[in-house]
Amino acid sequence: MNQAVQGREGVELAPNRYREILEIAARMICEKGYEGASIQQIAQACGLTKAGLYYHIQSKEHLLVEIMHYGMDLFEERVLSQVESIPDPLERLRTAMAKNVLMVTSDRTKEITIILHEHATLTGDELDRINTRKKRYVRFLERSFSEAIATGQIRRVDPKVATFAFLGAVNWIYKWFQPDGHISEEQLVRGMQDVFFGGLEPRSSAKPEGS
C-alpha cells in the first residue's frame, strides 16, 4: 500500500486519511457489491469529488487492490507478527486464533476482511500478489500444526485439513456473528478455541478414530 499519496496540489495526503478512504470504500463495496458501488458514491462518502478521489486512486480495480493490501498489512501487523515468535506451537496457534477472530469481529477491519475473502473480481498478477501474502499465513498455520504434532501437543491430524478447518471456522464468523448479540467477542474467542482445540468428544470416553 502507498504510505502517502500526492494530492491534487501536490500536497501529501496523510496516511491516516488514505486509510480512511480505503475503509470507507470497503464499507460501500461490502454494502453494494463491487459492481454496485460506483466511484461517484464512494467519493461522496469520503467527502471528495469524483475527480478528487481519482487523484488518490488510479482506477476502481486499483482501489480494490489497495483495500486488499491494506487488509493484509493490518492482518500481518495484528495477527501474524504478534504470534510468529511464540515458541510453543500450540500456544502460537491458540493465540493466532484469538487475534484472527478479533480481526473478523472488529468494527474497523470487518469489511476489509470480507473483501479479502470475496474478491471474485481480481485476476492475473494482482490476484497472485494477494494470494502470495495469504499463503504466508496458510503455511505458517500448517507449519505450526506440524510442529505441534511433532511435540505431541496435538494428535496426528492432517495439518492441511486442520489449517483450513481453522481458517474456515474463523473467517466464517463474519457471516453470522452480531457484535450486539448474545455472544460477546471474549466468549466467541474462548468458545472457538474450546471447540477447535479442545475437541468435541469427551476426554473420558474417546471414540476410536474413524468411527
Add this chain to the structure above:
Amino acid sequence: MNQAVQGREGVELAPNRYREILEIAARMICEKGYEGASIQQIAQACGLTKAGLYYHIQSKEHLLVEIMHYGMDLFEERVLSQVESIPDPLERLRTAMAKNVLMVTSDRTKEITIILHEHATLTGDELDRINTRKKRYVRFLERSFSEAIATGQIRRVDPKVATFAFLGAVNWIYKWFQPDGHISEEQLVRGMQDVFFGGLEPRSSAKPEGS
C-alpha cells in the same frame, strides 16, 4: 423452484433442462460475478437466445433467486433429509458433515453452493425466504449439538459456536479444495470429521480448559 417452465411455444420445459440452465448460470456467475455475467452471455452458454432465456426467467434477480432455491432444494435432498432421522445425535452430526462436505466438493453443485453463500445482491423478501431455509439447517445443527451434549457424547461446548465452527470449516472448503489435488474427497471427509469431532489435543494429556 418451478418444477417445469412454459417454453416459447407453450411447450413444457423439462425440469432437467431448467436445472441445467440454473447450473450453467451459476457457473457463469461464479466466474464473472453477478454484475459481470450478462444475460446475453448466460443465454449463449445455455444455447439459447436472450429472448429464449427470458422465456424461462423473469429477470436476472429472479434467476439468482431460482439458483438459490435450487441450491437449497439440492441441499435439503442430499444432506438434511438424509440425516434428520438418524437417532444418535453424534452420528447424525458426523454424517451431516460428510454429506455437507460432498455438496461443497461435488462438481455439479459446487457453484450453486458458492452462490448460496455469497449473495450480496438479494434483499428484502427474497433474502428472507432463502435465510429462513438456511436457518432450518442452523437450528438442526444447534439442536443436534445440544442433544449430543445432553447424552454426554460431546463436551459442554457452546452449541451455537460449535454450529458455526462446523459450518465455517465445511463451507470454506470451496475456497481451497482442489478435486485433483493431493487430498481426495474421501480423505477430506475423514480429515474434517477427525479434526472437528476428535479434537486436536491428545486424549492422554488433555489440557485444562481455558489454557
